[in-house]
Amino acid sequence: MKKTIFTLFLASFFAFVSQAQQINNGVMNLNEFSRPNKRSNIVIPDVNGFKVLKCDFHMHTVFSDGDVWPTVRVQEAWREGLDAIAITDHMEYTPKKDDITPNNNRPYEIAKPSAQRQGITLVKGTEVTRQTPPGHFNALFIGDTDDYLTVNTNETDREAVMKAEAQNAFIFWNHPGWQPGIAGSYEWLPFIEDLYKNKALDGIEVVNGTGFHMKALDWCIDKNLTVMGSTDVHNLISLSYDNSRDYVHRTMTLVLVRDNTPESVREALDARRTVAWASKYLMGKEENVRSLFNACxxxxxxxxxxxxxxxxxxxxxxxxxxxxxxxxxxxxxxxxxxxxxxxxxxxxxxxxxxxxxxxxxxxxxxxxxxxxxxxxxxx
Amino acid sequence: MKKTIFTLFLASFFAFVSQAQQINNGVMNLNEFSRPNKRSNIVIPDVNGFKVLKCDFHMHTVFSDGDVWPTVRVQEAWREGLDAIAITDHMEYTPKKDDITPNNNRPYEIAKPSAQRQGITLVKGTEVTRQTPPGHFNALFIGDTDDYLTVNTNETDREAVMKAEAQNAFIFWNHPGWQPGIAGSYEWLPFIEDLYKNKALDGIEVVNGTGFHMKALDWCIDKNLTVMGSTDVHNLISLSYDNSRDYVHRTMTLVLVRDNTPESVREALDARRTVAWASKYLMGKEENVRSLFNACxxxxxxxxxxxxxxxxxxxxxxxxxxxxxxxxxxxxxxxxxxxxxxxxxxxxxxxxxxxxxxxxxxxxxxxxxxxxxxxxxxx
Amino acid sequence: MKKTIFTLFLASFFAFVSQAQQINNGVMNLNEFSRPNKRSNIVIPDVNGFKVLKCDFHMHTVFSDGDVWPTVRVQEAWREGLDAIAITDHMEYTPKKDDITPNNNRPYEIAKPSAQRQGITLVKGTEVTRQTPPGHFNALFIGDTDDYLTVNTNETDREAVMKAEAQNAFIFWNHPGWQPGIAGSYEWLPFIEDLYKNKALDGIEVVNGTGFHMKALDWCIDKNLTVMGSTDVHNLISLSYDNSRDYVHRTMTLVLVRDNTPESVREALDARRTVAWASKYLMGKEENVRSLFNACxxxxxxxxxxxxxxxxxxxxxxxxxxxxxxxxxxxxxxxxxxxxxxxxxxxxxxxxxxxxxxxxxxxxxxxxxxxxxxxxxxx
Amino acid sequence: MKKTIFTLFLASFFAFVSQAQQINNGVMNLNEFSRPNKRSNIVIPDVNGFKVLKCDFHMHTVFSDGDVWPTVRVQEAWREGLDAIAITDHMEYTPKKDDITPNNNRPYEIAKPSAQRQGITLVKGTEVTRQTPPGHFNALFIGDTDDYLTVNTNETDREAVMKAEAQNAFIFWNHPGWQPGIAGSYEWLPFIEDLYKNKALDGIEVVNGTGFHMKALDWCIDKNLTVMGSTDVHNLISLSYDNSRDYVHRTMTLVLVRDNTPESVREALDARRTVAWASKYLMGKEENVRSLFNACxxxxxxxxxxxxxxxxxxxxxxxxxxxxxxxxxxxxxxxxxxxxxxxxxxxxxxxxxxxxxxxxxxxxxxxxxxxxxxxxxxx
Known part of the structure; x- marks a missing residue:
């Protein structure tokens, strides 16, 4: 007799635990079938006292030739455990301009509030998109881009890049080798040498999505440039990477920072403390890769x-x-x-x-x- | 001796099979880690001689308050095995209008070429978005929406819906009950009765995303309206449904058609041959649900x-x-x-x-x- | 007022649906976290009017050098969608004999009731385990094995195989090539030729687990022998195959049968209507592989x-x-x-x-x- | 020209990386489709300076009514990230005795070498299996069980348990409440009180597989007994738990130890520093659960x-x-x-x-x- 009362009491007490589907006012909620809204931790121990930030500094939105609104990039990054990102829409290439007013400040402005709330460091960036060769360059930590809008294909490549450099941007050369059929597209051309000598080239995108540009790694090692890995995502991350295998994440740059702040990210990029991570693979300067291995x-x-x-x-x-x-x-x-x-x-x-x-x-x-x-x- | 030669021959012959990562011109391709680009079949046997089409007639893009470019909706649908979709951006609600020129014809126009190539039936649609009550209505199989653009919140609800009806649209009432706190929001109001009597109401969205509007099912049964299930997706499908469980797909309407053509879809909707499918659940007229069960x-x-x-x-x-x-x-x-x-x-x-x-x-x-x-x- | 009553009514009505964890008599049942007990259909359409049975005729249990009780083999097979299996414990190799009384009839006897209940065709079999070369042979559709128990390594290889042949067994040569270092281990030796000429060799195990014995396929084609694929599982199937990828199943023989009966299986094996299936790969006679492709x-x-x-x-x-x-x-x-x-x-x-x-x-x-x-x- | 040579060199250099399927001596190796042989870390931070060991002290093998050879239990435990286990076959219940010689020392002896190599702490144990009530008791850290074999159902329950106690075993009462229909089966009977008073009862199995015995938790709290959670697995772990959901592991006891040694495990069990973990749920003394929460x-x-x-x-x-x-x-x-x-x-x-x-x-x-x-x- 006593047991029955006890059982009923429990049944009532745990009612809130036990309801898979709740009915409120004639609406049954099936949201146990929703994908959990969570940020997955990417676990990498600290490396020699540095935190390892997970970063992707090459992404597109509908403001150039991407397929999503800027906030989606923050949302994807938050879910996938990234710490810092940059949206880098093309300045010179805006195929959706019949519907969307081109403005290279807008992706940053639109994404900023989400990034702040979600605790994602949003670095302002753009992609300077020239013919290949020399190709494309990403500029990070830029200022206002209104001036950039005057850039067009008639302008010289050098002027285009230097507008970013004038804002003290961190500039890296994107995916050298992506158009192998074009002469000079995967060579250390005088134009590149000129940028490099004038401190207007800080790094190279050694891994772009699923392409590992091997010569670019050697250039980074030999010339002390920052090794970058990024997605260059235009479409959805979820359609691009086969994360059914546990070692597959979106391509990213691991940045060894003193703190999780924009300033620390910039300092670490300038100090070349990065490793590119693409599925199973890690690419970087030997000392950085070794420290990472030893930490793990x-x-x-x-x-x-x-x-x-x-x-x-x-x-x-x-x-x-x-x-x-x-x-x-x-x-x-x-x-x-x-x-x-x-x-x-x-x-x-x-x-x-x-x-x-x-x-x-x-x-x-x-x-x-x-x-x-x-x-x-x-x- | 002979064996060695044989082995070497084989090793050469199968070289193309065996390369997980290929290096071409100094670029290593890591695309074995890409998500396979494929359309997953949703297997449902024919039901009484009817094919079972998988349809979602309620989706948004950046042209109203959605987060993706219209082509993404086709791509998601193709991958997930859907046969027919409609993009139904809000006419009256365009929060991205500072950046994107409102135009309710554009989502359809932009998505159309992808849909044709991928073999997805793209039905032209829109969401007539009135205050609740009476709420929102989806109109499918509509014509030009230029005229719709004059619609504003000052216009009467009836006039707004009737613009679609004048184009012989298939009209269904969206998610009754979604705002339970508002008086009349989940009632069969005179306004609804008026539409119904004037054949301007063809169906009700019984399932919207993960919400099963139970009274709406009874109305469909009692008044012989078409049972609809749809995602009302604004963000990415992949972030909304937990498809790690094999019984979870995006919410959809199963439509029992004579052929996989737009005309057959319309005929089946008009004939009420539908079942809403949401995760584990099927909602519909008894005869349709029974036929589906018996076929499976x-x-x-x-x-x-x-x-x-x-x-x-x-x-x-x-x-x-x-x-x-x-x-x-x-x-x-x-x-x-x-x-x-x-x-x-x-x-x-x-x-x-x-x-x-x-x-x-x-x-x-x-x-x-x-x-x-x-x-x-x-x- | 009426609504409240309605809601309560529903809440009560659906109580059985909504309880994820049920408490009975002070015990909370957490079995929503149990792996579903189900048989997964392996879907392959009929091929030229033949049903495609999924079969594995090479498995071990604790009665020789395997790690599980015979009923586990039935259970694994049932879950994984197999139709017919054989347990083929070694006659001559019983390393667990200090604890388990050797008896080659027992695995079949023990597994039989489970197989009958689960609808799995259990073919009686054994593995005749000789030194390599010539190696191991599986005999299926055998009779009582009491007589086999007199077999020992002093007996000639031919006598050992012929005990099975005398019972009209279906005999196939297991994994030729599994010990590549041994001379003659992967050759069509006179011993094999003798069995073949005397109709005591019906097939060859072209795929054993994850090993594709390529020369064996050619022998099957050239000499019209049955192509077999099997797991030779000793441990657990679940530890052996990476079924996180949708194209990975346990290795098996697809048998094109007239009916799902033991007699039909034997007829199809004798008629060489088989294809070995190992992860992504299909191996078999051209006509069988072609028919399978065309059906799918x-x-x-x-x-x-x-x-x-x-x-x-x-x-x-x-x-x-x-x-x-x-x-x-x-x-x-x-x-x-x-x-x-x-x-x-x-x-x-x-x-x-x-x-x-x-x-x-x-x-x-x-x-x-x-x-x-x-x-x-x-x- | 130079580039071609460079490319060829690389292609050769990376050959070992790039071969998904290797052919050796006419055998193609398809083992990329094998399940990875790895131990999954279960990550739980240290708790107040204690390491958190993952333990399961209730498992069966073919030596009583289980379905696997003892080494399988070690292998499962290693793969699933467990640190310490006990095989606890029934003394009084040996349904496979026609084929397997009953001997309660053997599961431990057989599993020991694997456990040592894999770094799993194997605690010697047994299940004293009496009628319900009083039911079943697990004894851990026992000595030779030869004497136990004289135990039979005619012996008194007390004598049976006391044989273990005489070896200074850690004894816990298994799954009280598992047979709710039997009077006294879920009560603190005089027999239990007697064991308790005589220090012959150290803990209770609060969670057995997917059954949470709620009253047992209260008894543990009120009488300061050790809270245990275990699988009581008879069949395969992989068939029992739905680990497609990331929060589902096999049921276990989290033991807060000073070191990963058998002595530390015993000390922690005696000191009641345990929490039972079953899928989403944690059960234990408030201080232990709170410390665990705070650490995580x-x-x-x-x-x-x-x-x-x-x-x-x-x-x-x-x-x-x-x-x-x-x-x-x-x-x-x-x-x-x-x-x-x-x-x-x-x-x-x-x-x-x-x-x-x-x-x-x-x-x-x-x-x-x-x-x-x-x-x-x-x-």
Whole structure:
């Protein structure tokens, strides 16, 4: 008897938990079937005291040849765990101008309130869109673009870029190599050299969407330019990346910052503390890629040992990847398994003699023809 | 020796299969990580000789208060397996007008070429957006909307709707009940009765996104109006529906047509041959829901029998759901398991005496307070 | 007032729908988080009037060196949509014999009741496990195995196989090539030739798990043997196949049968009407693979045409894959897109001149060095 | 010219990266379609200096009424990120004894080498299986069970449990309430009281699989017993839990330990530092649940503020869940959103006046009728 009362009491108490579909005033709410509105954390531990911001500084909207309203870019970025973005609509290319008044200040102005509320750093930017060669350039941290609107294809390429430089912009060369059929499109032309010498070129977009421009990585390494990775998204992010696989995120630039502020982002870009991240792959200066690897991958003390058939002591080690990055390693020297795959937020157990085998992290590129090489300390 | 040659030959022959990442002219292509560009079939068998078209006749773009360019609506629809759609931007509500020139013909014109190429039937539509009550009305199969642009909030509600009716539009009342706090917003007001009597009201949006307007279903049944289900999407479909569960698709209207043509769609809408589909749920006239259920669910002949403890013969039957729909059934009479869940494209095995138990298909609504009741023939 | 009553009534009426967690007698049931217990349909249309059964005739349990009780194999098969299976524990290899009494009849006896209830055809089988070469042989449709238990490694290989043949078994050679380092392990040795000539060899396991034994396919084609694909699963299926990708199922043999009966399965195996299916790939006799392709892939009539820059008429066609199989095609002659990927249950739209381009279906193998070539009729 | 050579070089260099399917000696390897062999990290930050171990101390194998070989339990646990497990086969119930020699030491002996290699703490255990009431008891950290084998159903329940207690086992009462129809099955009977008073009862299984035994939680709180959550898995974990949803893991006990050692596990169990975790839900002593919540959930400093219509300052805060746990919160006092859902490893942005609203974390239970209540500090 007492039990029945108890049960009824509970049933009432938990009523708010138990309703999958609620009916209010004759409307049944089926929103348990809505996609959760949440920001997914991208987990990457701090690297040498720097926070690792997730950034995408190349995106389009309906104000040039993109397909979405500027606020969508903030919303996508927030959901996908990005920290800082720039909308970089083309100045010279506005195919929707019959319906939409061209104005390169508007994407920033429209997106700004959403970005502020969602805690996304919105960097003002634009894409200076010249014929290829020399191609396209993104300018970040720009000022008012009213003046830019006078830019047209009759203006010289140099003048176009220099309008951004005059505003102390951070300028990077977009996707060199994207039109391989055109002579000079993937060469370090005098025009580029001129920008570079005049400090008007700060970085290169080494990865654009799913294209890894390998020579551009070498240029960044050899000339100390910032390695950038970005989506150049025109359509929806959700239609572009196959995130059914856990190692697939939108292409981005990992920026190693002192703080999550616009000023820190700029400082880190200027200091070349970036790594491009595209699906399985990381591209960047060797020291940055190495620091990132070391921050993410951990060898735990051996928990067990055995004597193998040849009388040697084999120890078992757990290798743990504490990040959402992906590392695939192939042994190039010493003893140990030939191949180790560290999926995001996962671990592997390996059996090996204690020692310090050398592994090539084949999903990293520190030059076009060189992977990061790491010593795996097995104590 | 011979084997080596053979192997090398094969390695060469299959080179094109085996390259996950291709390098061309110094650009490595990582597009194995792109989301596949494909149209997912939504599988629903024909129903009594009618094809079942998947339709969404309520969507917005940047031309009113939506967030995407009209072509995105076609692209989403194509990917998600829809057959027919309408973009129905608000006539009277254009919050982006500082940047975008209001023009209710443009969404259709812009989307049309994509729709033609992708094989999507694009029905021209608009949303007549009045104060609530009476609320909003969608007009489909409309003509030029230049005249509509003179519509403003000073105009009477009746005149506004009648501009569409004059073009022989198919008109349905959107989401009655969406603003429950407002007196008269979820009532069959004289204004509605007037439209209805004058054949200017053809249907009601019984499901809007994740809201099931239950009284509206009863009105459709009692007054022989077309049951509509639609997304009313403003943002991205991919951000709205949690399709990680296989029974979740965007909300839509299943239309039972003679052919996949605009004329057949109109004929079927006029003939009330529709069922609204929202996640697990189906809402519609009993005969339509029943026909749909019968077309999808199949009881295979028993493949095995046993004698149970009480000496009775228990047979094993396979119940097969040949569709992407979801059916959850609870027994109300006869023998058999108390509950049967038929997930999309799957089967269940049940053990029962032969007979004809009665099940209530609790994920269907043929009235606000009535599920479809089916006899499950177990021979 | 009336509304309140109405609402309460509904709230009560739908109570059974709305409870995600039910509390009964002080126990809260959280089983909404259980994996649904369902059989997933694998959809493949009938092929030339034959049903396509999904079969796996090579599996292990704790009765030899497998890790699960025999009923688990039925359960996995039922869930994954298989129609017919055989448990084929090793006769000569029983590493768990300290705990489990060896008996090759037991796996079948134990699994049989589950199979009958679930509607799975359970074929009695065993694996005759000889040194390599010649290797291992699966015998299906065998009788009592008591006699087999006298088999030991001292017995000649021929005697061992012939015990199965004496029971009129269907015998296939397992995974030739699995131990490439051993001389003769991947050759058509006299021993094999002897079995073949004496009709004691009916087929070869062309695909074993994730290994495609390419020479074995050629032997099947040249000598008219049955092409088999199987898992040889020892551990759990769920740990072996990455079914997060929709084209990944466990490896299996598609058997084209007259009816879903054991006799029909045997008839089809004897008549060589099989295709091995492993992830993206199909391997088999050209006529079987072609029939399968034709049954699954459909070109719908063109729905739209345009005149291109060169004044040619380009039509738009929808290519539809009505199956859960995967087809990747590369054009080898005629006009049309260079590559078409038909994901499971999906469609593509292509733009092409009308004609009949030739495509190589590169995810099929009709010999080790030959894909199926199809003419794509574009009317 | 130079470019061509460069390209060829790269193509060769990256050959090992680019081969999705490798052909060796006539065998094509399709193992890109294998499920990755990895241990998934379950991320939960340290709690007050304690590590949070993920444990399941109730599992079965073929040695009683389970369906898998003992090593499978280690493999499942390793993959799913568990740290410590116990196999607890029934002593008195061995339905497979016709094929498998009953021996309660064997599951531990067989699983031990795998556990050592994989770094899983394997606690020796057994299930003392008496009629209900009193029901079943799990004994952990036991010694040799040879003596236990003399146990039979004729022996008194007390003697059976005391054999374990004599080995200084950690003993918990399993799933009270699992057979609600039986009188006394869900009551604190004199038999239980006797064990309790004699220190032979250390904990209760508050969650068994998907059943939350609510009264058992109150008993644990009131009598200071250890709260346990476990799977009691007999079949495969992969068939039991719907891990397509990111908040669904197998049911487990979170144990707050000083170190990842068997001794620390025992110490923590004895000290009652546990929380049961079942899908969305956490059950435990208030102090443990509160510490866990505080370790996982973080309010970041406000990044933006606005003045609302009423002239009040509204700040925007990011609430971040740094764990794989799930928290659903409903406001009970103060200002702020009515409901906040913190999905695993994700964040929410909320807009609120600064203050300290009170939230009930409705997915936690600190008693059968009480959720954890937290003050959310919004500075």
């Amino acid at each position: 991958v951990e060898v735990l003390p051996s928990h067990h040992s055995e004597t193998n058939r040849e009388g040697k002591t084999i120890k078992y080690y757990q290798i743990r990847n504490n990040s959402d990055l992906y590392f695939e390693m192939e042994r190039t020297a010493g003893n140990g398994p030939g191949r180790i795959v560290l999926y995001p937020q996962s671990s592997q157990v390996i059996a090996a003699e204690s020692g310090q085998p050398v592994y090539s992290v084949v999903t990293t590129y520190v030059r076009s023809d060189k992977h990061l090489s790491v010593n795996l300390l097995l104590p | 669910v199949e009881v295979l002949p028993s493949h095995h029998s046993e004698t149970n403890r009480e000496g009775k013969t228990i047979k094993y039957y396979q119940i097969r759901n040949n569709s992407d729909l979801y059916f959850e059934m609870e027994r109300t009479a006869g023998n058999g398991p108390g509950r049967i869940v038929l997930y999309p494209q799957s089967s269940q095995v049940i053990a029962a005496e032969s007979g004809q138990p009665v099940y209530s298909v609790v994920t269907t609504y043929v009235r606000s307070d009535k599920h479809l009741s089916v006899n499950l023939l177990l021979p | 892939v459909e070109v719908l009539p063109s729905h739209h045409s345009e005149t291109n820059r060169e004044g040619k008429t380009i039509k738009y066609y929808q290519i539809r894959n009505n199956s859960d199989l995967y087809f990747e095609m590369e054009r080898t002659a005629g006009n049309g897109p260079g590559r078409i990927v038909l994901y499971p249950q999906s469609s593509q739209v292509i733009a092409a001149e009308s004609g009949q381009p030739v495509y190589s279906v590169v995810t099929t193998y009709v010999r080790s060095d030959k894909h199926l070539s199809v003419n794509l009729l574009l009317p | 959930v973080e309010v970041l400093p406000s990044h933006h503020s606005e003045t609302n219509r009423e002239g009040k300052t509204i700040k925007y805060y990011q609430i971040r869940n740094n764990s794989d746990l799930y928290f659903e919160m409903e406001r009970t006092a103060g200002n702020g959103p009515g409901r906040i859902v913190l999905y695993p490893q994700s964040s929410q942005v909320i807009a609120a006046e600064s203050g300290q609203p009170v939230y009930s974390v409705v997915t936690t239970y600190v008693r059968s009728d009480k959720h954890l209540s937290v003050n959310l500090l919004l500075p």
